Amino acid sequence: MSETFYLDPHTRQLLTGTLRDLTWMIPELDNVITRQTQYGDQYRDGGRTTDTMVPFDPVASDIAYDLHGTLTAWIDETTTQRQLPHPGHQRSQQATIWLALHINDLALCDTAEQAFDEIRDVTHRVAQVIDTKEPPEFIGPCQSTNPDTTCPGVYCRRGRNTTTCGTCGTTIDIHTLRETTAAVLADRLYDKRELRTALTVITRQPIARSTIDTWISRGRLESHSGRYRLDEALELLGTRHTA
Structure with missing residues (x-):
């Protein structure tokens, strides 16, 4: 039933x-x-x-x-x-x-x-x-080692060096977490939607869907069985991640 x-x-x-x-x-x-x-x-x-x-x-x-x-x-x-x-x-x-x-x-x-x-x-x-004009940006997964705590991820406003996870109270070093997140994101293949999200996290700026579609249609971004490499997309974007 x-x-x-x-x-x-x-x-x-x-x-x-x-x-x-x-x-x-x-x-x-x-x-x-x-x-x-x-x-x-x-x-x-x-x-x-x-x-x-x-x-x-x-x-x-x-x-x-x-x-x-x-x-x-x-x-x-x-x-x-x-x-x-x-x-x-x-x-x-x-x-x-x-x-x-x-x-x-x-x-x-x-x-x-x-x-x-x-x-x-x-x-x-x-x-x-609260000030919602500039919502905090996603930095990466929480670094808590407590297996009993589920954290939604670390968010903070631009310009901060450290922040505290609102769920578990862990103090997060923003620079270190950005580097860790960038390394993890780079080491896998993405579909188009995931690639756009990863680019946004790394570059900290919105990426138009049409930008990725253009790269693909013009053969500039190589397809790996329908998935794409983040490092190749970053190279096309002409940017380097700086924490």
Whole structure:
């Protein structure tokens, strides 16, 4: 007997995209809470010292609280309705990953439409308090050695030398990770879609689909049974990766 999905494929895709966006938005929300806005009086003692209060944004903090509550509630609902093992207490980043990995189970819950609305709504609230004009770029896979932690990858804004994985807390050296990622990407063959993604990661700039199509149609990019080498594409692009 077939089961009933309460979210159609397009809606499931939208929700998956929202959860994917949250994986980089959550660390940015944490930054807003702790670094961007001063909370309380300017001075601890009415002006007798220049020591300022620790920065804190109460609005962003409330949104973070609501986000965690929303994600946790839908993990509870999904595990209950689908009779799945409960993952236990999860931070928001971990809860986001869990829901993304169990998107079909969530979609099979009879309350899935409510989940879609609530998760999208709270994500919109997160977006309103963080800077989304320049989303962080993908740097590479997390370097955590903890086998029990699933990280979505390392994202950060341009110009930073180190960052902290929002899921496991591992401190990442951006230069080293870029070099490692570049080496791994170069050592394999890609179809056209994968090649475009790899070029974007390496060069840190968008690559038009038509550019790759032109290389192929003109015989400039050699096909290896329908797959292509990254180093050959980089040579055609006339670029060298600099971390």
